[in-house]
Amino acid sequence: MSIVGTRVVRTEDPRLLTAGGSYVEDLRVPELAGAAWATFVRSPIAHARITGVDASAAARAPGVIAVLTAADMDDLGPPPPPPPGGGGEAPVPLGGPWAEPLLAADRVRFVGEPVAVVLTEGRYQGEDAAELVSVDYEPLPAVVGVEAALAGQTLLFPGTGSNVPITAGGQADDAIFDGCDVVVERTIVNQRVAPVPMEARAAAARWADGRLTAWLSTQAAQLGRFVMAGVLGLDPAAVRVITPDVGGGFGAKVGVDRDALVIAWAARRLGRPVRWAETRSENLVAMTHGRGQRQVIKIGGRKDGRILAYRLHVVQDAGAYPRMSGFLPFLTCMMASGPYDIAHVQTAYQVVVTNTTPTGAYRGAGRPEATAAIERAVDLFAAEIGLDPAEVRRTNLVPPDRFPYQTAGGARYDTGDYAAALDQVLSAAGYADLRAEQARRRERGDVVQLGIGLSSYVEITAADAAGGETARLVVHPDGTATVYTGSSAHGQGHHTAWAMLVQDELGIEMAKVTVVHGDTDLIPRGTGTYASRSLQIGGAAVHVAAADVREQARRVAADLLEASEADLELDAERGLWHVRGDPEAAMTWAQVASHASAEGLAASVNYTGGQPTFPFGTHLSVVEVDTQTGKVRVLRHVTVDDAGTIISPVLAEGQRHGGIAQGIAQALLEEVVYDGQGNPVTGTLADYAVITSAELPSFELLAKQTPTTANPLGAKGIGEAGTIGAVPAVQNAVIDALSHRGVRHIDMPLTPARVWAAINGTGVIL
Amino acid sequence: MKVAISVNGSQVGADVEDRTLLVHFIRDVAGLTATNTGCDTSSCGACTVLLDGRSVKSCTVLAAQADGHEVTTVEGLAPGPDQMHPVQRAFRAEHALQCGFCTPGMVMAAVSLLAENPSPTEEEIRSALEGNLCRCTGYHNIVRAVLAAASERGGS
Numbered sequence: 001m002s003i004v005g006t007r008v009v010r011t012e013d014p015r016l017l018t019a020g021g022s023y024v025e026d027l028r029v030p031e032l033a034g035a036a037w038a039t040f041v042r043s044p045i046a047h048a049r050i051t052g053v054d055a056s057a058a059a060r061a062p063g064v065i066a067v068l069t070a071a072d073m074d075d076l077g078p079p080p081p082p083p084p085g086g087g088g089e090a091p092v093p094l095g096g097p098w099a100e101p102l103l104a105a106d107r108v109r110f111v112g113e114p115v116a117v118v119l120t121e122g123r124y125q126g127e128d129a130a131e132l133v134s135v136d137y138e139p140l141p142a143v144v145g146v147e148a149a150l151a152g153q154t155l156l157f158p159g160t161g162s163n164v165p166i167t168a169g170g171q172a173d174d175a176i177f178d179g180c181d182v183v184v185e186r187t188i189v190n191q192r193v194a195p196v197p198m199e200a201r202a203a204a205a206r207w208a209d210g211r212l213t214a215w216l217s218t219q220a221a222q223l224g225r226f227v228m229a230g231v232l233g234l235d236p237a238a239v240r241v242i243t244p245d246v247g248g249g250f251g252a253k254v255g256v257d258r259d260a261l262v263i264a265w266a267a268r269r270l271g272r273p274v275r276w277a278e279t280r281s282e283n284l285v286a287m288t289h290g291r292g293q294r295q296v297i298k299i300g301g302r303k304d305g306r307i308l309a310y311r312l313h314v315v316q317d318a319g320a321y322p323r324m325s326g327f328l329p330f331l332t333c334m335m336a337s338g339p340y341d342i343a344h345v346q347t348a349y350q351v352v353v354t355n356t357t358p359t360g361a362y363r364g365a366g367r368p369e370a371t372a373a374i375e376r377a378v379d380l381f382a383a384e385i386g387l388d389p390a391e392v393r394r395t396n397l398v399p400p401d402r403f404p405y406q407t408a409g410g411a412r413y414d415t416g417d418y419a420a421a422l423d424q425v426l427s428a429a430g431y432a433d434l435r436a437e438q439a440r441r442r443e444r445g446d447v448v449q450l451g452i453g454l455s456s457y458v459e460i461t462a463a464d465a466a467g468g469e470t471a472r473l474v475v476h477p478d479g480t481a482t483v484y485t486g487s488s489a490h491g492q493g494h495h496t497a498w499a500m501l502v503q504d505e506l507g508i509e510m511a512k513v514t515v516v517h518g519d520t521d522l523i524p525r526g527t528g529t530y531a532s533r534s535l536q537i538g539g540a541a542v543h544v545a546a547a548d549v550r551e552q553a554r555r556v557a558a559d560l561l562e563a564s565e566a567d568l569e570l571d572a573e574r575g576l577w578h579v580r581g582d583p584e585a586a587m588t589w590a591q592v593a594s595h596a597s598a599e600g601l602a603a604s605v606n607y608t609g610g611q612p613t614f615p616f617g618t619h620l621s622v623v624e625v626d627t628q629t630g631k632v633r634v635l636r637h638v639t640v641d642d643a644g645t646i647i648s649p650v651l652a653e654g655q656r657h658g659g660i661a662q663g664i665a666q667a668l669l670e671e672v673v674y675d676g677q678g679n680p681v682t683g684t685l686a687d688y689a690v691i692t693s694a695e696l697p698s699f700e701l702l703a704k705q706t707p708t709t710a711n712p713l714g715a716k717g718i719g720e721a722g723t724i725g726a727v728p729a730v731q732n733a734v735i736d737a738l739s740h741r742g743v744r745h746i747d748m749p750l751t752p753a754r755v756w757a758a759i760n761g762t763g764v765i766l
Numbered sequence: 767m768k769v770a771i772s773v774n775g776s777q778v779g780a781d782v783e784d785r786t787l788l789v790h791f792i793r794d795v796a797g798l799t800a801t802n803t804g805c806d807t808s809s810c811g812a813c814t815v816l817l818d819g820r821s822v823k824s825c826t827v828l829a830a831q832a833d834g835h836e837v838t839t840v841e842g843l844a845p846g847p848d849q850m851h852p853v854q855r856a857f858r859a860e861h862a863l864q865c866g867f868c869t870p871g872m873v874m875a876a877v878s879l880l881a882e883n884p885s886p887t888e889e890e891i892r893s894a895l896e897g898n899l900c901r902c903t904g905y906h907n908i909v910r911a912v913l914a915a916a917s918e919r920g921g922s
């Protein structure tokens with residue numbers, strides 16, 4: 001029986017459970033002996049001119065080796081030019097007039113922006129000395145929120161003449177709503193949240209013989225090397241990036257941030273190794289945030305539930321520097337119509353800069369925002385025409401006979417059965433019984449009301465499938481195997497999954513398969529882990545490499561057994577080669593590989609044959625709302641997340657669990673808040689409400705697999721389904737609990753204060 | 767000041783700054799890096815260790831306060847990967863860890879919970895682990911692992 005689809009425990013775990021991982025801060029390698037400790041001096045003001053920096057007191061403090069500022073960066077070239085075409089659709093910084101410096105020189109644009117770096121012998125000395133660096137700021141008016149950015153009274157980049165680096169999409173045309181019985185329009189907020197990987201950002205750097213070794217907590221070592229080489233003016237071959245264990249990323253660790261680039265530069269400047277690990281309080285203001293969209297949704301249709309037209313206009317808050325946030329609303333608009341067959345769809349977006357932390361990818365990166373918008377719109381429409389939201393969804397879902405389905409937004413949905421996912425969830429949840437219980441509570445006038453929320457979704461994964469992924473598979477003469485993968489695990493379980501793929505294809509037991517990732521000397525080419533691309537692209541690369549090795553082995557085994565290749569069979573259960581009809585005279589992988597060459601057998605693959613895939617599903621959330629306090633409790637969360645063929649159900653479920661929790665967190669608790677001057681109000685974990693075990697139920701996951709034809713594994717991405725599906729299900733549930741009192745919408749997060757205000761008609765407080 | 771702490775059964779003595787946090791003593795003096803620091807406000811619990819058998823957040827204890835006491839970290843919980851503690855085994859069996867960063871602290875918090883309450887309900891587990899943040903698992907499998915570990919211990 002194939003190991004694929006079976007419940008295998010992870011190979012990673014014994015080490016992580018008994019010795020702990022080896023994250024960047026844990027490294028005790030000889031190359032980092034005597035490393036200086038780096039502490040950043042960060043701006044405490046959202047928007048200001050820097051008129052002077054006095055580091056003399058800090059320089060005299062105990063243990064201080066150097067205090068470096070932008071003025072010391074005379075060995076670096078100018079910032080990279082903007083990419084061709086303005087970069088509006090590319091996941092890269094805009095550069096040019098919007099370029100982000102490594103250290104702020106004459107102007108700071110957000111609280112947390114690095115201004116100087118203090119290098120000390122010890123960690124505590126760094127915190128002391130950083131306090132002594134005196135920076136003179138001449139405050140400027142802060143631009144906070146998209147309205148202020150659009151108003152343009154203060155510009156972050158005066159030379160550009162605008163706070164709007166990107167505008168895209170067509171003109172709004174209300175003619176698409178002609179013929180609708182009902183039209184609903186609403187402005188909603190998809191609030192800014194913090195990714196909060198448990199390991200914050202960290203880096204270490206060491207130079208030897210003109211060559212840089214950088215240890216980075218990143219999701220993409222090779223991209224990190226590319227950026228580092230570019231900024232430092234090096235040939236990429238002169239940079240080795242090593243990714244040790246990475247304590248979570250969630251999209252916010254794709255590539256390399258300016259802070260880590262400063263570490264590499266400072267190590268060269270100092271002539272000694274430098275290491276850095278930020279504090280959580282730094283992380284919450286200096287690592288990219290996610291989401292941050294103001295959306296205007298307009299939906300129209302017939303009273304029988306048929307939706308005829310939908311419009312989405314997005315304003316994306318990019319924060320102070322438009323890094324990849326131009327890409328987020330692009331994806332949001334591409335996926336605007338979700339799983340529905342809607343005749344007329346219009347989208348447009350603007351990207352604005354504000355004096356806040358830059359935004360970037362966070363688990364879903366543009367797709368949760370699309371789903372939140374359309375799923376709120378569908379519920380608003382259903383409420384307006386007085387139909388059950390499940391019925392309205394079923395009426396409008398793309399039917400199974402329409403695949404592949406081309407959307408107005410430019411996506412081509414590969415495979416799906418959206419209504420089946422909806423019905424599976426409704427049935428497992430006991431939808432009719434839940435509605436009956438809701439009716440009873442309403443009739444009794446219970447203080448605690450019941451809400452049922454739905455979210456049907458489709459998302460795009462491996463949107464950049466064409467970028468490919470690498471795998472090198474070696475079967476050693478002793479019969480063990482090593483996989484070198486360009487994909488980059490940070491909790492997903494690649495080491496287990498890739499070994500399962502090798503065992504499935506070759507019959508070499510998982511225990512004999514070593515998986516190596518995240519070292520650019522060993523794996524110079526690779527793409528990394530983001531966009532739920534790992535298994536379907538990186539895993540497919542392993543699969544293709546294994547098939548290549550198998551065919552090489554067939555030739556060798558034929559030679560060994562003096563038979564024709566066509567008669568050779570691999571018994572993938574036992575990992576033995578034999579001639580058809582003669583299983584007793586079999587050859588082991590060790591015999592075949594050692595006969596092949598002194599190095600064994602090997603295949604290198606850069607797999608670029610995959611296409612983007614479109615996982616789908618439905619989430620149903622059941623909540624209780626205390627109408628006296630506004631407190632929400634999630635009772636149940638039932639989901640179908642169909643990601644095609646599942647290689648490891650254990651890992652896939654783990655991805656769903658984590659995403660659901662982050663989704664519920666955004667719906668109910670989490671929000672990055674700034675005051676009117678751009679001061680962060682949620683700058684520590686005492687203030688930013690990361691969801692805990694006590695606020696969550698156990699989840700009810702249903703199984704459904706609709707394979708894709710876009711890659712040889714039949715797999716779609718599963719990493720981001722949870723945040724995409726869960727957020728609107730929970731939000732819709734809370735609003736549903738109060739719909740009989742006339743509540744139609746509450747912006748997230750649905751804190752007790754907001755829910756209470758909605759119940760009592762006082763408008764939004766907080 | 768001079769402190770001497772028993773860490774996983776070994777005496778570790780050093781002359782440290784008065785303000786040295788226990789977590790930094792464990793990591794930098796004792797050289798045991800499984801215990802992680804995930805925040806600076808005592809919120810996340812990644813640094814949870816046992817101090818004289820009870821769980822503490824070691825970022826909120828000074829090394830000086832632990833002078834003369836016994837500290838147990840996840841490295842001291844079992845002889846090695848082949849002989850894991852029931853809680854460690856349950857975490858693996860139930861896929862209760864992904865990136866692994868919160869795991870040492872989470873395991874120690876669970877060990878402490880089960881010492882105090884050998885048969886907790888799901889709700890009691892969720893409440894007891896509220897001070898330990900995990901961003902990967904949604905806590906679902908952590909709760910299952912603690913239930914499984916409790917069940918295994920109860921049955922032995």
